[in-house]
Amino acid sequence: MLRAGIVGLPNVGKSTLFNALVANAKATAANFPFCTIEPNVGVVAVPDERLEVLAKISNSAEIIPTRVEFVDIAGLVKGASQGEGLGNQFLANIREVDAIVHVVRCFENDDIIHVSGSVDPIRDIEVINLELALADLAQVEKRLDRARKQARGNKELQVEVDALEKVLPILNEGQPARQVELTEEEEAALKPLGLLTYKPIIYAANVSEDDLATGNAWVEQVRELAAKENAQVVVVSAQVESELIELPPEERQDFLESLGVTEGGLQSLIRATYELLGLRTYFTTGPKETRAWTIKAGMLAPQAAGVIHTDFERGFIRAETVAYQDLVATGSMAAAKEKGLVRSEGKDYTVQEGDVMLFRFNV
Structure with missing residues (x-):
């Protein structure tokens, strides 16, 4: 969670x-x-x-x-x-x-x-943001010295050095690191630091x-x-x-x-x-329960199935999927199937916000 x-x-x-x-x-x-x-x-x-x-x-x-x-x-x-x-x-x-x-x-x-x-909300925000930036600055400076030395013998660590060097001047100005544009690789390199x-x-x-x-x-x-x-x-x-x-x-x-x-x-x-937090919701529904499941945006069907149980992801076969709006408009899953609105999606399907899903899998 x-x-x-x-x-x-x-x-x-x-x-x-x-x-x-x-x-x-x-x-x-x-x-x-x-x-x-x-x-x-x-x-x-x-x-x-x-x-x-x-x-x-x-x-x-x-x-x-x-x-x-x-x-x-x-x-x-x-x-x-x-x-x-x-x-x-x-x-x-x-x-x-x-x-x-x-x-x-x-x-x-x-x-x-x-x-x-x-009462002065801007002053209050700046107090908090500055303290968070100063805490990050101390951490980045400490890590950067070590990363530079390690990168001499390991080119893969150069990505972390580049990311730290991008973030450092922003933090020196008391500004948040989220203002810096980082590549996916740079983001991954900085993630262990948990920058505030x-x-x-x-x-x-x-x-x-x-x-x-x-x-x-x-x-x-x-x-x-x-x-x-x-x-x-x-x-x-x-x-x-x-x-x-x-x-x-x-x-x-x-x-x-x-x-x-x-x-x-x-x-x-x-x-x-x-x-x-970049979260999305898909649903499962039936006589026993209707339930909302949380996934990250961009998750594929097997990963979404794995949120329910890891066995669902390992044994994923397909997902019977219908858009929420289509199910509501037709009034039942049976009616949605009759109109061809229930799709059979495979492992490459990107789950959409509001999808109503039934997973088929091998145990």
Whole structure:
């Protein structure tokens, strides 16, 4: 399961957001820095309306959505790359995730202390990004010296040297490594380093209840900065989300509509995180269950089958495949077959988003 780490300065709403994400999480949300020390981990379902539709077609007894793991990482502060505020421990936690959700405070509240004394999302983002870049810089400099020496007797290591030399000047400027264009070989060479600033990022602009529908001037600032980084922005309200989970399910939609929105920001955040990680969904459906399966974009049919069980990949024969839209339009698998919409795909087939699949394999 792929993991997204929730990061940000202390008291920006990370733990409150995390609690709302997993609903049952036990993360402590309190009004002082370093409330979260050990990272809390929660697994959340990726919302997908297609599951309900397929389950009705197949009369499924159970629906199983795909999931993403979120890690609530303690608040970073200026100097974290030098160990300030338990920074080394927190940076190590970030290194273990696949993507970063950077929570940025975009609300005013005198009752919630800001570590810098005022609300300034751009300053806050730059503090975090600089600390991550400094941590990466130290790692890249150390590795580059060694790689240059090793490359003298091993030309294959020259790819890593080239990649490190591309990344170094960007990090020296305090900018994220993801701004550098790397070849696939260079990316593979740098992967073992787990560079913090090369991880894909989403900025979660945390606003007050009143600004959830429209955003505010701070949100616009975050959007401008994110556009320069080619990053995404999702507007959320930790306050609203914490209230939502206290309401009965039947009352939640009315509450959201009273705020001028159709869904909570967390739904958008979960979807955006899923897409950010380059993930795709295919489905299996039948009387027993309708289930969403997670694959990487570009996976071939045997690899997709292997997500269910390694035996499926080893003994793969073919995949009976129908597009979600075609199955819904015809109303049943039998009707889709009659119209020639169910295809028999072989080992070279690239699985598409929303494919409904049945694998044939030898044991």
